[in-house]
Amino acid sequence: MRYFNNDYNEVCHPAILNALAENSGVQMPGYSADTYCSEAAELIRKKCDAPNAAVHFLVGGTQTNLTVIAASLRPHQGVIAAESGHINVHETGAIEATGHKVIVLPSKDGKVDPALAEKIIESQSLSMDAEHIVQPKLIYISNPTEYGTRYSLAELKELSALCKEKGLFLFVDGARMGYGLAAKGNDITLADYAKYSDAFYIGGTKVGAMFGEAVVIPNPAIAEDFRYLMKQRGGMLAKGWLLGLQFKTLFENDLYFTISAHADKMADKIRETLTDLGYALYLPGTTNQVFVTLPDKLLKELGKEFTFATWEEADEENTTVRFCTSWATTDENVDALCTALKNLSE
Amino acid sequence: MRYFNNDYNEVCHPAILNALAENSGVQMPGYSADTYCSEAAELIRKKCDAPNAAVHFLVGGTQTNLTVIAASLRPHQGVIAAESGHINVHETGAIEATGHKVIVLPSKDGKVDPALAEKIIESQSLSMDAEHIVQPKLIYISNPTEYGTRYSLAELKELSALCKEKGLFLFVDGARMGYGLAAKGNDITLADYAKYSDAFYIGGTKVGAMFGEAVVIPNPAIAEDFRYLMKQRGGMLAKGWLLGLQFKTLFENDLYFTISAHADKMADKIRETLTDLGYALYLPGTTNQVFVTLPDKLLKELGKEFTFATWEEADEENTTVRFCTSWATTDENVDALCTALKNLSE
Amino acid sequence: MRYFNNDYNEVCHPAILNALAENSGVQMPGYSADTYCSEAAELIRKKCDAPNAAVHFLVGGTQTNLTVIAASLRPHQGVIAAESGHINVHETGAIEATGHKVIVLPSKDGKVDPALAEKIIESQSLSMDAEHIVQPKLIYISNPTEYGTRYSLAELKELSALCKEKGLFLFVDGARMGYGLAAKGNDITLADYAKYSDAFYIGGTKVGAMFGEAVVIPNPAIAEDFRYLMKQRGGMLAKGWLLGLQFKTLFENDLYFTISAHADKMADKIRETLTDLGYALYLPGTTNQVFVTLPDKLLKELGKEFTFATWEEADEENTTVRFCTSWATTDENVDALCTALKNLSE
C-alpha cells in the first residue's frame, strides 16, 4: 500500500532519529528546562524576528489549540472560526470542553472572511442585548487551511488590523505551516506571523518531527501563565527535551523549510497530472494537500494500491477526495500514483 | 409608556400575590421539600398524564436549559438546535460553559427540521472519524419558538421518532408553553409533551408567575440525579415553596390556560390590525409574539408611546420588530396600539 | 411545629409583600434595567460609602458564590477557604464545576487563619514546581461563618492586608451579613467591607427578603464583565426589578439592620437559657445561629415540637445541634423553646 491519506504516516526525519540516538544515555532535566528547548526556542525566535516572543513546545495540535484558546479567553468570550476550522469540526468539542463557544462563519475555501468576521463582532458586541450573547475575543485561522488553501500576506494583515481595531486576538493554527511557507506563491514569512498575530504554532507532527508543535506567543497577555495551563490540560511533556531536540534539528540549517518544499513539489506533480487528465481541482492550491473530485469507479480501483482521504460525496457517481504528500513522500510513490491515475482515466 | 417589548413586564397574576399574602408568617421547610411543591408537582403530573414523571421547579429559563442539558450529556456529546434557538444565541454560551457544543441547524422559522437533524446525526456518528467529532445526543426545540411559530403534533411526533431511532433525547424549552397550548390551531397537549419528549419545561416567568419554570422529566435516565445538578448550578431555591405555591396557583382551575388564551387573543387582535393595514407578517403565527416588518418612519413615531423589540434591519427603510402580549396585557393597551398603528399608516 | 432549623422558613418581611402588591400591574423593563434596581444599588453604595462600587442582584447564595469566583479567576487559579466554608462543603462542587479548586485550610471556628493562608500561598506560588500547582488567587470567607462566629475588624484588615501583599482578592460571603452587622460586639460596618474586600454580598434570602443577594464589587477588575457571567451561569433574573424592589425596601429606613438585630436578640435569649442550664455552647457567638451539644434524650423529646438542625454526633449520648433564629422569629416561639429546654433539663 502506498499512503497518500495524510501527512503523518512516518516516524520522523532521519536527522531526528540520529539526534535521539546520539542522546541515548544522556541525562537531562525535565519539563523543558533543558538546553535543547532553550536553543530551539532561540532558533525559532530568530527566524520569527521576535526576540521577546514566548516559545513553548506541546505534543499535538488539538492540545495546542485548546491550551492557547483557554489561555486567551474570559469565560463569556468565544472564538470565531471558519465552518471547516479544525477546532469546529475535528476536535470532539475540545474548545467547548474548556467552556467556550466556537462562533462559526460560513466559508467555501476554509478561510475566515474579514467582512463576515467584522459583521459578527459588531452584531454580538454592539447589541443592546450584548450581555446575553457570547463575546468574540479571538479569531482562529489555519494556514494552510484544512482545504489546503492559503492566506496571502494582504489577507493576514487585514485580519490582523480587524483584530487590533476590535480588541480581539488573532491565532494561527500552523499544523501544516511548513507546507504553506514553502508553497509556490506564498508571501508570508514566520516574521509576518509574529508581527501580525498574537499567537501561532509551527507544526512539527506533520512536518518532519515524530511529534510536537512549537507555539510562538508574541502577545504577553496570552503568554503570561501559559505553562500553568499547559500542565493543567495535560500538555506538559515530562521529557520536554524530546521536543526541544526535534525542533532544534528542524530549525538548524533550515531543514524545516527544505523538507516542506519537497512535499509541496510532490503535490504539484499530482495536481499537474490531475489537471492534464482534465479533472477539476476542488479548490486551487499549492500546498501539500490536493482536493479533487473523481469518479467513484476510478477511486475504487485506485484504492487497491493507494490510500487517500474521502472528503464528501460530490454526486451519485463522483466523490471529493484528498491526496496528501509530506516531507517523507517519495518520488517513486508519486510516480506510481500519477501513472495509476493516467491508466485508470483512459 | 405602554409595554409590548416582552412578556415579563409585570410582577405576577394577582392570584399568586394573594397566595403569598395568605402564607405570610407561615413556616415551611426549604429546598422544595414542602407540600406546595408536592401538590403542584402532582397537579402537573396529572395534566401531563405522566404519573411517574419527575417534576422540579427552577427559577429561570437559562438555568433550566443548562441544568437539563448538563444532566443529559456525556462530555463528548452535543445538543442539536435551530440557529435561532435560545441556547444558541441568547444565553451567553451557557451550554458551552457546561462543556457542550451546540450543533446548529439552519432554520428560517425557528424550528428544527427533522431531515436536517437526521442528516447531521448520521454524518457525525457514522463517520469513520466519529471519535474526532462531537456526538449529538439531544435535540433541543422551543415550542413556541423564538419566532412565535409552533410545531404541530405531527412534527413533534416525527422529531420524537427520530430521537428514539437514533438514541437521542428530545428536550422542549417551554418558556412560552402556555401561549402555544392556548393558540388557535394548536393540537399538542401537555400529555403529548410527556409522551413524546424526554424532558420539557412549563414556563412560569412569562405566563403569570413572578418567576419559575416547572421541569417535567418523563425519562428516568435524565431524572436520576437532577437535584444534585440543580444545586451545583445554583438553581436550587432555598425557599422552594415559593415556586410550588406559584405553580399550584397556576394549575388549579386551569388558570395557566385561561391567562395564556387571553394573551393569544390580544396578539390575534394586533395581527389582524397589521394584516388589515396591509403589512406582511414576518412569519405566520397564533401565539403571543407578533413579528412584522414596518417602516422605520412609523416605528419612530410609535416608539414614543409604545415599547417593542427591534429584531433586525429588513432593508434601509424597514425594520422587523416584535410585539409581545402576555397574560397581563390589557384590552386598553392593545386598542391604543391598534389605533396608533392605523393612524400612523394613513 | 415551631421552626428553628434555619433562617429561611418564611416568605418575607411584610413591607416587601406590600411593595409587591403596590406594584401589581405596573410595567417595568427587564434584567435589572429598572429604577428599583438603580435606587437599591444607590442606597447600598451610600451605606457602603463606596460611590464607585458595582452592585448587582442575584437570586441565591450558591449562584452568587460561583459567579463571583468564576469572574475572579484564571483557569489555573484556585480559591482558599476554611474547611467548613459553604463553597467547600455545601454547594455540590459548584466551584469545581466552574473549573477551579477550593484550597482548604483546617479551621475549628469556621474562620480562615491568616497565618495558614499565608503559608499555603507561599508554598504554592514560590515552589520550584509552581507550574504544577494550583495558584491561590482569592480568599473566600463567610461572615458570620457557617458556625455563627464572626471576624473582628482587626481580623478582616489582616486578611485584607495579606491579600493585597500577595496579589489575591478577598471575597466575603454575606449570606447572613445582617446578623453579623447587628451582633453584640461587632465592629465591622458595610463601609469596612467595601474598603477591605474586593467583593462581598449582602444576603437577602435569610434576612427579610423573599430571595435575593446584593453583590457589591469595589474592585473593578472583578466588576468589568460581571453581568455576562451572571447571564451565562443562569443568574440573571428576567424580572430583575423584583430584586431591586426588595433591596430598596430593606435598605430604606434601615429595615435590614432593625430586623437583623431582632434575630440576634432572639438568639441571645436562647444562648442565655442554655448557659443558665449548664450546657456548654459549641462555639461562642452573638449572631442568629446557636450551636450547642445536647443529650440525645432531650433532643428526641424536643424534636416533637421544635425543628433544629443536627450538626454532628458529639459522642454516643450527645449531639451537636443548631438553633437558628431569623428576622421572623417570634418572642412566643423563643419563649416556648426556652421553656421546653428548661422542662426537659430538670
Add this chain to the structure above:
Amino acid sequence: MRYFNNDYNEVCHPAILNALAENSGVQMPGYSADTYCSEAAELIRKKCDAPNAAVHFLVGGTQTNLTVIAASLRPHQGVIAAESGHINVHETGAIEATGHKVIVLPSKDGKVDPALAEKIIESQSLSMDAEHIVQPKLIYISNPTEYGTRYSLAELKELSALCKEKGLFLFVDGARMGYGLAAKGNDITLADYAKYSDAFYIGGTKVGAMFGEAVVIPNPAIAEDFRYLMKQRGGMLAKGWLLGLQFKTLFENDLYFTISAHADKMADKIRETLTDLGYALYLPGTTNQVFVTLPDKLLKELGKEFTFATWEEADEENTTVRFCTSWATTDENVDALCTALKNLSE
C-alpha cells in the same frame, strides 16, 4: 552531574530506539489503528489475564488521569484521593478543570485508608443534605504512591471490596507501576490490578519508554466512549503507533519487568547505605524512590555532584529529600552516590 532527582532523565531504553530506527520509512495508519498498537494491547491483556479489557495508549500521566476521571464521573460526582495524591497536588487542578472535586483524605504514607474512605463515602451520600454535597464515585490511588510506598494485595482487595459495596470505581495511577511490581515483598500482579480495579495505567514514561502510558480498563462502563474523551482532551496522538511500538517492545520478553527490577535494586543499595550510616528513612520502601531526612550541611556538599529532589524542610538543620533511581540508573552512579554519602557522613 549525576541525576537522582527523578526517573525521567533519559531518552528511552535502547531497544525502543532500535525499534524506531527499524521502522524509519515505514508507513502506518494514524490514531492507534495500526498493528503495533493492537499487538501491544494484546500482550498487555495477556499479562493482565483480562481478555476483554480495553487498552488505550496516552502520552503522559496528567492527561491519563484527567481523561479516565472525566470518563468515569457524572457532573456532581467527585474523586477520593490521599492528600499527597498526584491529582491533588501536582497537576495544576487538572481534575477540577474537568469540573470535578478531589475529596481529600489525610494520609501519612501516601495511601488511601479504607476506613477513612468508607467514612467519607457514608457521610457524603447518606446525609440528609446529600444533594448539597459532592458524591464520591471513584477512589484514586497511586501504586507505588508518591512516597514510594506500596499497597499489599490485601489492601488492594479491601479497597476494591469497599468500592464494589458502595458503587464506586477504583482507579490505580501506575506511573511507576513497574517499580512496584518488581519490588521486594510485592504480592500484586497485573492480573490483580485487572481483577480488583475498574481502570489502571501502566506507566511507560518513567519505566523505559520515551513517553507513554498504557491505560487498561476492565470495566466497560468506563471504556465505552473513552476514545472520544481522549481526543477531546488533547490526548489522542496522531502517530499512535509510536506508543504501540514502545509498549510492544517493553512487553516482549518481559523487558518492562527486568528493567524495573534493576531500578529497585539500585534503590535498595542506596537505602542500605543510608541505613548503615544511621539515617532514618522517612518512610520504609522497596521501590525506586528513597525518601530520607539528611543534614542540610551534607546536602549542600552532595548537591555539587548529584541532583535529588527536595521534599520538605524537616527542621532547621535537616531536610527530607528524595533519591530516585530508574531503569537507566548505572551501577557507577549509585556507587558514586553511596561513596559520597559515606564520605560526607564521617
